[in-house]
Amino acid sequence: MAALTPPAGTAAQPAREAAGRRHRPRLWRGVVGLIAALYFLGPLLSSLLFTVDVPGQGFTLGSYSGILGAAGFWSSLRLTLELAAATIAVTMLLLVPALIAVRLTAPRLRVLVEVLCSLPLVVPAVALTAGISSVLQWGPDDFADTPLFQTFNTVQNPGFPVVLLLAYVLMALPLAYRTLDAGLRALDLTTLVEAARNCGASWPRAVLQVVLPNLRGALLNTGFLTLALVLGEYTVASILGYQPFAVWIVSIGGSNAQMSVSVSVLSLVLTWVLLLLLAAAGRGRSARPPRGTRTSPAAPAPTLQEKS
């Protein structure tokens, strides 16, 4: 980024000095990059090797071609995708109106909303699960004879466990709040809405057709991070006894190590590519970063843009 700026013509003595010194940082940066690449790509590459080079069979793609036909693959994937779609929808429906309202009409609620959305950070997933399973026990223990008992059953329906949906939305709140809030911060929401209202738009229309399109990037980001969270979630589902995708991977690991590794690699790479596409899309749309973030405020200063 900043380093791309060509050395300014005004650059006098300090710039020359930097040119002389530049070799060392570049070398150092290369070493850091190399070590990081080894550590982070190594497990992925050797996982790849592990899946195609089965001892006794030689090179084979069997663990990949077998994925689609494996028992439980489709049902667990479907459950996870359904949960992910529902989680994204509920998270957005809860957060977007609340955050827009906080910025437009009820600034005093801002702190409350922030605290509400940060609360889940204090309770680790395992502890949350312990609490949930304790609550679920109230059903048979205390409410067996009341109409409420039916609710407990519905919530735990194995076909579509609402309890997982609720837990996932709660777990997604902190990250979703941050992402959406940052997106809203980059907009001049008051002016946008006022302009829309002055042009005769109704309130719903101003929000739906003016604010939301401007929030597209933040909404996409939120949706994607939530998707990643649900795809990888293991703790709550496994302890409560459901079998979405991540739990399925572990369960086949016992009988078919190759396949569980190949599924893991595929899902990691797929998520990474998706996120990369998202980053590229975000960059294409907003060529300039929001004010006051990265661009050095005093660009004209004769600088060594190299920060190293």
Next chain:
Amino acid sequence: MTTAHAAAPSPAAGPSSQGAGGRPAAAPAPRRAGSLRRPRAAGWLAVLPLIVFVLVVFGLPAFAILTNAFKTSPGAPGGRHWTTANLSQSVHGAYLTALWGSVKLSALTAAIGVLLGLPLAHAVVTSRFRALREGVLAASGVLANFGGVPLAFAFVATLGNSGELTRGLDLGKHGWSLYSFTGLAVVYLYFLVPLMVLTITPALDGLSSQLREAAQNNGATTRQYWLHVALPILAPSLMGGFVLLFGSAFAAYATAAAIVGSSVPLITLQIANALSGNVLAGQGNVALALSLDMIVIAGVVMALYIPLQRRSARWLH
């Protein structure tokens, strides 16, 4: 993502939705329009579902933990009554070992994560290749958030008993085992270092180049610049990163469960064990007492993190 984080240094900076737009003088008078005042009630209405949701979905389990941790377990001899036995049991014996093991592992990996994450983030931030930066940050986002099970299997395939590296380099003979404290630490770093990169990148971005020039113009060497200028400014961010990493490692369950089963004593594994009924009858509520222990520690971590994050916003812009 990073720009998003960078743009949000201090969430509670104040309700300045107008100021955020950045039009110091020409801003339309905010209180002018009656059309904006009208839906004040609507504002409450829009926030209400969120409040109700958190109260129910967060409140009920939290209430259950708080009360049941102090009650005898269902099925315990002598009926149900209030007790502190669960809590005292949760900080003794095997449970204490697990708690201590979790704290040790989290502190160690968080410290190493900070030490490794900083140079990596710095190398990425100062890189000339924008694509490299985007790629690394996107990958960090995936690894830091997605981690868990796929990560565990990638490491089993690499460094497990029949992993590629273990077989290739015959590591087993040298005493290496993935299913140990050290092994788990190596795996944890795989998602903690990216988390550190994500956390510290906005701070490094905000470290304005004028500071460096000023230092150099005053004759400071690179070492002096880092020691006396950059690191003191980054210190709150670094400590905040440490606390965040600690919390993340402390709460991690999936990775450990998929790799070691229960051969390394960790608090999360113990809670899951107790919940799955692998304890003596009538002791189920120990899981809730352990959860309470965890929440207390996580609460302390958050209480440390928030002021550090605010402070780190002061110098960076």
